[in-house]
Amino acid sequence: MRVNVTVNGEARQADDVWEGESLLYLLRERLGLPGSKNACEQGECGSCTVYLDGTPVCACLVAAGQAEGREVRTVEGLADGDRLDPVQQSFVDAGAVQCGFCTPGLVVAAHDLLNRVPNPSDEEIREALAGNLCRCTGYEKILDAVRAAAK
Amino acid sequence: MEFLRPANLAEALAAKAEHPDAVPLAGGTDVMVELNFDHRRPDALLDLTRVAELAGWTVEDGVVRLGAGVSYTRLITELGEQLPALAMASRTVGSPQIRNRGTVGGNLGAASPAGDTHPVLLATGARVEVASTRGTRMIDADDFYVGVKKHSLAPDELIVAVHLPVATAPQQFAKVGTRNAMVIAVCSFAVALDPEHRRAGAAIGSAAPTPRRAAEAEEFLAAELPWDAPAPLRDSVKRRFGELVASAAAPIDDVRGTAEYRRHALAVLARRTLGWAWQDYLGSERTCA
Ligand SMILES: Cc1cc2nc3c(=O)[nH]c(=O)nc-3n(C[C@H](O)[C@H](O)[C@H](O)COP(=O)(O)OP(=O)(O)OC[C@H]3O[C@@H](n4cnc5c(N)ncnc54)[C@H](O)[C@@H]3O)c2cc1C
Ligand code: FES
Ligand code: FES
Numbered sequence: 001m002r003v004n005v006t007v008n009g010e011a012r013q014a015d016d017v018w019e020g021e022s023l024l025y026l027l028r029e030r031l032g033l034p035g036s037k038n039a040c041e042q043g044e045c046g047s048c049t050v051y052l053d054g055t056p057v058c059a060c061l062v063a064a065g066q067a068e069g070r071e072v073r074t075v076e077g078l079a080d081g082d083r084l085d086p087v088q089q090s091f092v093d094a095g096a097v098q099c100g101f102c103t104p105g106l107v108v109a110a111h112d113l114l115n116r117v118p119n120p121s122d123e124e125i126r127e128a129l130a131g132n133l134c135r136c137t138g139y140e141k142i143l144d145a146v147r148a149a150a151k
Numbered sequence: 152m153e154f155l156r157p158a159n160l161a162e163a164l165a166a167k168a169e170h171p172d173a174v175p176l177a178g179g180t181d182v183m184v185e186l187n188f189d190h191r192r193p194d195a196l197l198d199l200t201r202v203a204e205l206a207g208w209t210v211e212d213g214v215v216r217l218g219a220g221v222s223y224t225r226l227i228t229e230l231g232e233q234l235p236a237l238a239m240a241s242r243t244v245g246s247p248q249i250r251n252r253g254t255v256g257g258n259l260g261a262a263s264p265a266g267d268t269h270p271v272l273l274a275t276g277a278r279v280e281v282a283s284t285r286g287t288r289m290i291d292a293d294d295f296y297v298g299v300k301k302h303s304l305a306p307d308e309l310i311v312a313v314h315l316p317v318a319t320a321p322q323q324f325a326k327v328g329t330r331n332a333m334v335i336a337v338c339s340f341a342v343a344l345d346p347e348h349r350r351a352g353a354a355i356g357s358a359a360p361t362p363r364r365a366a367e368a369e370e371f372l373a374a375e376l377p378w379d380a381p382a383p384l385r386d387s388v389k390r391r392f393g394e395l396v397a398s399a400a401a402p403i404d405d406v407r408g409t410a411e412y413r414r415h416a417l418a419v420l421a422r423r424t425l426g427w428a429w430q431d432y433l434g435s436e437r438t439c440a
Contacts, residue, residue: 001154019152019196020186041187043180043249044333055224058248061183063176065154066200109247130332131246 005067007031008077014064023067024048024059027074035075035104039133046132049105050074056112058131075104078111087111087149094145098136106132110146119150153195160204160282163309166197168284171306173197177205177220178252180245181261205256205311213317216280219256219310226255234315236275236322236341240267243326246333256310259295262302262361269296269362270341271324272313273354280312287311296361320344321431323424326356327416329407337408340396340420344428349378353392353421358400358413368395368421376429381436384429392425393418 003017003026014030022041027033027050037047041060048059051073059072078085084092087110097103106129113120113128120128125146134142155173157163167173173195176182185191199205205220208230215233217226223241227250231238237255244250244258244267258266259279271277272292279290281304290303297303304310322343328334339356351372353365375388402413 019154020192022183022187042184043245046246046248049248055251056248057252058180060187061179061249061252063154063179063183063186063196063198065156065196066176066179066198068156112247127332128247131248 001065003064003068005069006071007033008073017064019063019065021064022060023050023052023062023064023072026064026067027059027072033074033076037101037104039101043131044133045102045105046109046129047102047105049108049132051108051112056109075107078107085111087114087146090149091142091145094141094148096137096141096145102132102134102136106134106142110149113146114150120146122147152193155195155197156201157197157199158201160202160311163197163199163202164282164284164307167309168307170195170197175199175260175309177254177257177260178222178249180249180253181257199256199309210317213319215315215317217255217313217315219259219312220254221256223250223253223255233317234275235318236271236324236343237268237315239322239324240271240326240339240341243267243324243328243336255313259302259310259313262296262300264296264299264359264361265336265339265357266362267324267326267336267339267356270339270354270356271322271343272315273362273364274341274343274352275315275318275322276352277313277315279310280314281308282311283307283309289314293364296363299360301361316345318343320346321428321435323428325420325424327408327420335407338400338402338413338416338420340417340424342421342424342428344376344432346378346432349373349376351376351425353396355396355400355417358402358417360401363399365396365399365421368392368399371395372425381433383433384426389422389425393422396421 003014039045039047043058043061050059155166174193175197205218208217258268277292324341326339327337336357338358343352353368356362397414397418402410
């Protein structure tokens with residue numbers, strides 16, 4: 001089937017999409033946007049988190065066909081040209097990126113949190129990031145990054 | 152595989168009548184996992200996310216009609232007052248990303264014994280509105296669950312909404328998991344006080360082949376709760392209630408916990424949540440008086 005979707009502000013089209021395929025597969029393999037990572041394909045790790053019509057979701061759990069006519073914003077769409085979004089910059093500055101696999105999903109989740117709650121408490125940060133797993137950083141640097149981005 | 156994309160409820164019901172094997176797709180948080188892992192290869196997917204009739208809620212005559220496609224996130228932010236226990240249960244589901252997509256309709260469709268909303272639906276006496284091109288019918292939550300991951304829908308039917316009474320008194324939901332976030336319940340429990348009818352609903356999850364009411368425990372409460380002369384509950388009442396709740400369970404040993412642990416934990420959850428709910432009830436009675 002054909003899927004039309006706006007991705008990072010641009011109208012995109014993909015043909016021969018398999019009906020059971022996920023939005024994550026569509027983004028990575030058909031539209032050439034490898035920012036969202038594929039780690040578990042079962043909603044557990046959050047590394048595929050993207051905005052769908054402004055709401056953070058696991059792209060691996062959205063059927064590609066469900067994104068027809070909708071708007072997707074991926075981690076690639078957060079930066080303004082070469083200028084990183086403050087959340088992205090603060091992950092770099094805080095050393096919250098090691099292997100980087102979890103980073104795109106965490107950045108989107110943190111970006112959404114700070115949009116909704118400009119000055120989150122540690123509790124709120126932990127709750128907002130509960131669906132994102134990192135196997136490298138031990139989370140402390142990630143918490144630092146989100147706290148710094150909130151300032 | 153086909154991908155069916157009905158634009159409204161009439162189209163959705165017609166599609167389901169024509170393709171009874173089509174798998175309805177709401178938030179996809181259960182369905183997509185099965186597809187990603189090749190556990191399911193349906194002939195067709197029936198996307199319900201464009202069906203506006205499923206995406207809203209209304210309140211009329213003290214009853215909330217909750218569209219099957221309302222996400223947990225919306226339920227928590229919009230219906231916390233009217234449906235406190237369902238909102239509590241929704242807060243324990245998965246992560247923000249899962250709650251942004253997952254729905255009560257999908258929880259019912261999956262009918263997992265561990266689904267977090269089920270004990271609340273049972274304890275509050277909810278009814279499930281289902282429809283097909285043949286018409287609409289209401290199924291009591293009690294009759295909805297018929298086996299492990301089995302419900303009582305006909306192949307051409309879709310869940311349209313859930314009807315729950317607006318809470319008139321405190322309700323509680325509690326869940327035991329192996330950690331705080333992102334876990335499926337080892338066991339769960341809901342209690343809902345209903346002073347008007349002098350009864351209290353109580354139901355368990357993840358502790359029997361289906362979610363189920365704890366009928367004896369409910370009868371015990373109906374007789375023991377001092378509705379007319381509200382006073383703190385005696386420990387013996389809370390303890391006995393816990394025992395009766397635990398005895399309603401028929402749990403199994405699995406990776407998440409032993410049957411014995413589940414029974415024990417249910418008794419504790421029941422005792423505590425009843426204590427909290429009754430305490431709140433006393434508080435509200437006093438401020439009213
Ligand atoms: C990481 C993760 C964590 C989770 N944590 C929890 C948790 O803590 N607690 C919990 O209870 N669940 C949990 N779940 C399971 C899931 O999120 C819930 O069961 C959710 O309510 C499913 O809703 P959905 O809209 O995504 O359903 P879908 O996946 O779209 O559908 C689920 C089932 O219902 C059927 N269905 C959907 N809508 C209808 C309808 N209108 N009429 C008829 N059939 C329908 C589908 O065909 C399918 O069989 C988790 C899932 C994941 C991936
Ligand atoms: S790949 Fe989607 S949550 Fe892990
Ligand atoms: S930085 Fe490696 S998984 Fe998080």
